[in-house]
Amino acid sequence: MMLQIDLWKRILIWGTVALGLLLALPNAYYSRVEGYNDQVAVGQPGEGWVDWLPSNLVNLGLDLRGGAHLLAEVKVEDVYASRMKGLWPEIRNRLRQERDVVGTIRLQDGPEDELRIRISNADAISQAVSIVREISRPIVSLTGAGQNDIEVTNEGPVLIVRLSEAERLATDDRTVRQSLEIIRRRIDEVGTREPTIQRQGSDRILIQVPGVESASELKDIIGTTAQLTFQPVIRRTTDDQTVAGPGNSLLPSMDEEGQFYVLEDTPVVTGEELVDAQPSFDQNGRPAVSFRFNPAGARKFGDYTANNIGNPFAIVLDNEVISAPVIQSHIAGGSGIITGNFSVEESTNLAVLLRAGALPAGLDFLEERTIGPELGADSIQAGKIACIVAGIAVLFFMWASYGLFGLFANIALILNVGMIFGLLSVIGATLTLPGIAGIVLTIGMAVDANVLVFERIREEMKSAKGPARAIELGYERALSAIVDANITTFIVAVILFVLGSGPVRGFSVTLGIGILTSVFTAIWVTRLLIVTWFERARPKTIEV
């Protein structure tokens, strides 16, 4: 018996098709399902959609939905400077302990990513180098194993301390990951639907947020730094020309006009060690922000307050001194409250920013794109019409060329487009405008496999082997051409996916999925249709 397809294969084929269409179904009710998903996402029982049906939708790309796209480069070098600042007190203390050997020490101005320390006893420079080397720590990353985190050299009587190459690499990676996390939290705080925040390459972050009016609005959300530090106060002054000296800096007060503080650059604790910040009120009922440190921050803060009772310390936010209270007592437990002239709204915002933390380094924006929602809507509309017209034209053309067999191919083509949407939904792919073009192109090319088979059947009919044999041979002999032709196109789709970004990647996804579904529908679905028809009709001869 020729042209046989086992029952289990038939069930499998129709089952796959049905599954594909079921997965595509939510897209037909896009806004309803979107609303349902939004409700489910916030933990409410969803309405407007059936719970047991799939509810994955094809994501619309920024070019279709509107929104902003940013590519930011993290200025990883920024962190080197603050790392060096952080090291200074430790180095200073170690060298002071060895004052008998090295003499007096003095921090000199120099590049930000290194410390230059002049010692008065130039003969002891080699001892000084080894003293400072003692505080270096081995690196625990895989690539940097066996190396220390700092390099100590000297130029005459000047010690030069900088981060080692391996430590810089490890720091860069940490900085980018931290920035990514902070950007993610800030955007989440704003509460927008499905942002994309991805690391790209070693030091870049891609940010795509649908529904944002402009890229500069997005930059404002990300770029607002809230760098909170607690720094020792050296003195107060009203002279904005005061020379702060190396290792110190002059910062203005936030509220009091004309008031300046000379502060040590090295903070006692920073906002990075905060675990929580909440808007609250002080004992006088004025808006304030209460905060809590992590254990390490709490210990540092406790030690510092215990040793400096009676001295002022400054609470600094983004290089402005919020307040500079005098330490009354040892503050243990690591929690406290910031008071200032806040309104309730300001204290709430400040708490949010503190919770999100500061970006560890600045960002350079390399690429910005904003697409208005109306342009996206126009594109969807145009794409839809083009798809429908292209589909109808191809359907007609196939019917006119191959008659009944053309109709079989047409059914397969319609199922094919449905399955493309089903697959796109289930893998959570993003549909872009070039992606729509990919679907239209697939509509045109999907019939190719069928055309190959039909043409082959026509040829086999000429050798007069009977219709069943001709159909069988047609499928058998066309297969290698179908496979080779589609694998090469698939290779191209993979390359586009790997190297492309954004819209181009969206195109490669629809092209690749279209190849898979069109080969499936041509080899299995059309064949099953033909075989089923053949079994019923038992034609003596066929016209392809």
Place this chain on the structure above:
Amino acid sequence: MRLKLVPENTNWDFFKYRTLTFGASIVMMIASLALWLTVGLNFGIDFRGGTTIRTQSEQPVDVGAYRDAIAPLGLGDTSISEVFDPSFDDDHHVAMIRIQAQDGQESISAETVTQVEQALEALDETVHFTQVESVGPKVSGELIQTAVLAVAAALAAILFYIWLRFEWQFSVGAVVALFHDVLITIGVFSLLQIRFDLATIAALLTIIGYSINDTVVIFDRLRENLRKFKTKPLIDVMNLSVNETLSRTLMTSGTTLIALIALLVLGGDVIRGFVFAITWGVVIGTYSSVYVAKNVVLWLGVKRDWSKPTDTTGNQFANVDA
């Protein structure tokens, strides 16, 4: 009555004018290269950095007035062009403004964009800005690299796959044909000064994918016929193969072109350049499968004894059971 693009049982001699067709291909390739090097491509901001602003207004666009409004800002090379599309209503007027990359800035500053927007709003209060894109010189340089890499990788991967499945002569033939298609498409973009951006690269890769598809189908038939007709001259076997697959070649090109033309006309102006490239590529890809790839294989010659199919040249997919 069936629609037939080609009569049944054609026996056309596709090699009769091969000096002419192959010569024409070579001339077109040289001309494309010359155009590319002399006239150059109209690179979009993806590749040369800068900013584009798409405006939409209820008032007709007066390019001169736009130019005068922006000129005082001193932004250097600025180009303004009106965009037309059949889908636009009477009160739907669109212009594209392109501003060169500003010195010392990675991506254009928000203030500059705001300045331009304000200048135009002063001119026409119904104007709004549906798309603002800005790419810094650092990224655009890398995008060029990636684009070249992508095209090279696609060609190399295909060269390898065809070599694996057929023979090296076939893979050389296929890749020469692809190279021909890509180069001539670049030539057309240079000639018509259509904007050449990332999407165009995607289109080029699609052309590669489509063209190889076509070429492989003919090669597959050629391989089969080489097994069948062991003594027939290669040129005749090739002619036979092309004739046998001609109906399919034109059918598939036909359906693809129908779909693409629908998209070209109705798909909106945003992707018109992209769709144009692919449409052109389908035409040139079909031509090159018939006239370029095979000529190269003919010229290189192929192994004639296919009686013992090996693992690399066999037809192992043909036995898949249905």
